[in-house]
Amino acid sequence: MFIDFFYELRRRKVPVATQDWMLLCQALELGLHDSSLDGFYHLARTVCVKDLAHYDGFDAAFLTIFKGIELQSIQLVEEMKAWLGDPKQLEGLTPEQRALLKSLSPEELIRMYRERLAEQKKRHEGGNRWIGSGGTSPFGTGGFNPTGMRVGDGGGKSAMALAAERRFADYRNDVVLDVRRIDVALRLLRDLGRDGAPEELALEDTIDRTAKNAGDLEVVMRPPRRNRAKVLLLMDVGGSMDPYSHLVARLLTAASRAGRFARFRAFYFHNCVYDQVFTEARFRDMLPVADLLSGSDRDERLIIVGDAAMHPAELLEPGGSLWYGARTSGETAGIDWMRMIAEHFRRAVWLNPDDERRWAGTVRILGGLFPMYPLTISGIEQAVRKLTRGT
Amino acid sequence: MTDRGFDRFQGTEGYIASDPxxxxxxxxxxxxxxxxxxxxxxxGKTLLAHHVSAALGMDLLRWHIKSTTKAQDGLYVYDTVARLHDSRFNDGDVRDIARYIKLGPLGQALAADKRVVLLIDEIDKADIEFPNDLLQELDVMRFQIPETRTEIAAKERPLVIITSNNEKELPDAFLRRCIFHYIEFPNPDLMKKIVRVHHPTLEDKVLDQCLEAFFKLRGVPGLRKRPSTSELIDWIAALRASGVSLGKIGGGLPFLGTLLKTEQDQELVRARA
Structure with missing residues (x-):
């Protein structure tokens, strides 16, 4: 079963290495899990999961493998009997509840518990928790309902209830997040180097030279380290991109922070790039693609943002654009303009805000020209890696 | 290893730690x-190290990381300038290089006779390659000083506590050698216990009022920086020092500046009130 848990974690893309697993086994041998499932939950999470983004995957895997384990434990039945046998525990009950309780045998109560747990499995997505911290059912934990049946052992919530809450779902890496998260992801997009005028004192070299000079001071200067990465951002706006406009705006805000890149330019297009790109989102001022390319260093990093979803003719046929704003000569198809751009830039990526599972048709065609990644934090990170290291 | 029973750290009077x-x-x-x-x-990420060291009676060594910190600084610094200075003015024995080797916090932790707590604070402030440069030393807990041909090896592996604000992604190889915990924001019950530690004489009713206002404030959508535990404690201190009670103030919260640290956030909350 523990091995199953390991593979379940890996299946859910929680990066657990064999070493982590060995460490966990070592910890279990030392008894660090307190011989309880709750202890095991916290221990395994501490040892195996190294990123908040994977807490949710861990919870999901834990639920899959260990759901129902507690039911099998004899300890639970013992606890329940002890609870029923302790008159003190019944003090806070209303007369109706007492009557109900009397009518239930321990076996029936356990059966009821199992049924509810099964039901919970079906419904936990909606957040309607039957067994957990709710406090209205006779089953619960954490002291919210003093008369309730506590599931699991130790203080606080049981591991199962914790895992079932899936509280870390918001922190998943594949969820799109705010400007700051994008900011952090983009920080890796850099190409540090010493260029320009020597303005910075190279302390160590100065000391070395001075020491070699038998103590006569010799000052060595060097240029400061700067990010030499140049970035060109092309954004699809309007139409099918409208639902994502806030995401694109956040990406633009994060990317355009002053001093981030040696050179940063952003242009807009609608659906597909044809003869020109636009300098602002209202499509008034434009720049011919030929001028854009001749004015761009081939080492500039190109980032295209768009859903790449359009009618195939809009991409593949010369003059196929259905959009009035595209002032095209009609001689070159969208795909050829795109190919021209793809061939100019050595490093280019495409960020797509649509759900990855829905990528099809023209998305696949353009994905063949540009490495395509989802517009999520992990997608941006992968894209940045592609742009900096080429992998 | 034998005397190292489990469950040694239980929190302290001044620090309420959640079970996980x-x-x-x-x-x-x-x-x-x-x-x-x-x-x-x-x-309370940084505070934890202080309280672990106090609770377990181990010395605490602090290493506060800045954007310019290098891994080597944590091990030792060879003070060549001092040696150069001494050589020119004939101060001290210049031939003894060991006199100019100054151990950094990690170096001191490894050279210590007893087990110590080493706090590496805000590791993500440094360059992204910084954690990689520490891999070997944290793994084997020993390092060499080539200048004096000596090796420093830990007699007892120190307890290393590393805090991070999630500003940079830490390298996988580094993470693999560590264990990880995310401190969740305390729920109102735990928060009540935490505030009690800092304001033991506060009336229950007032505390409940403060907490209610605080959690309501945290729930305001669109805040750039939501107020945290330390800000709540400061805020209550300010309220008590001034003698202002929450009930008397209609509308806005007093001393909003202790809770919200940016102008935009303050405007946002005022606009909603």
Whole structure:
């Protein structure tokens, strides 16, 4: 079963290495899990999961493998009997509840518990928790309902209830997040180097030279380290991109922070790039693609943002654009303009805000020209890696 | 290893640790692995190290990371300038290089006779390659000083507590050698206990009022920086020092500046009130 848990974690893309697993086994041998499932939950999470983004995957895997384990434990039945046998525990009950309780045998109560747990499995997505911290059912934990049946052992919530809450779902890496998260992801997009005028004192070299000079001071200067990465951002706006406009705006805000890149330019297009790109989102001022390319260093990093979803003719046929704003000569198809751009830039990526599972048709065609990644934090990170290291 | 019973750290009078956090500290102690702590600013990541060292009677060594910190600084610094100075003015014995080797916090932790707590604070402030440069030393807990041909090896592996604000992604190889805990924001019950520690004489009713206002404030959508535990404690201190009670103020919260640190956030909250 523990091995199953390991593979379940890996299946859910929680990066657990064999070493982590060995460490966990070592910890279990030392008894660090307190011989309880709750202890095991916290221990395994501490040892195996190294990123908040994977807490949710861990919870999901834990639920899959260990759901129902507690039911099998004899300890639970013992606890329940002890609870029923302790008159003190019944003090806070209303007369109706007492009557109900009397009518239930321990076996029936356990059966009821199992049924509810099964039901919970079906419904936990909606957040309607039957067994957990709710406090209205006779089953619960954490002291919210003093008369309730506590599931699991130790203080606080049981591991199962914790895992079932899936509280870390918001922190998943594949969820799109705010400007700051994008900011952090983009920080890796850099190409540090010493260029320009020597303005910075190279302390160590100065000391070395001075020491070699038998103590006569010799000052060595060097240029400061700067990010030499140049970035060109092309954004699809309007139409099918409208639902994502806030995401694109956040990406633009994060990317355009002053001093981030040696050179940063952003242009807009609608659906597909044809003869020109636009300098602002209202499509008034434009720049011919030929001028854009001749004015761009081939080492500039190109980032295209768009859903790449359009009618195939809009991409593949010369003059196929259905959009009035595209002032095209009609001689070159969208795909050829795109190919021209793809061939100019050595490093280019495409960020797509649509759900990855829905990528099809023209998305696949353009994905063949540009490495395509989802517009999520992990997608941006992968894209940045592609742009900096080429992998 | 035998005397190292589990569940050694139980929190202290001045620091309320949640169960999972205590568990994580004890796992780090038992497995002798560095513990990485993450969480919102103001949830007590740095304070934990101080209280672990106090509770377990171990010395604390602090290494506060800045954007310019290099891994080598943590091990030792060879003070060539002092040696150069001495050689020119004939101060001291210049032939003895060991006199100019100054151990950094990590170096001191490894050279210590007893087990110590080493706090590496805000590791993500440094360059992204910084954690990689520490891999070997944290793994084997020993390093060499080529200048004096000496090796420093830990007699007892220190408890290393590393805090991070999630500004940079830490390298996988580094994470693999550590264990990880994310400090969740305290729920109102735990928060009540935490505030009690800092304001033991506060009336229950007032505390409940403060907490209600505080959690309501945290719930305001669109805040750039939500107030955290440390800000709540400061705020209550300000309220008590001034003698202003929450009930008397209609509308806005008093001393909003202790809770919200940016102008935009303050405007936002005022506009809603």
């Amino acid at each position: 956090l205590r568990h994580a500290v004890n796992v780090a102690l038992a497995l002798e692995r560095p513990l990485i702590l993450r969480g919102e600013p103001g949830t």
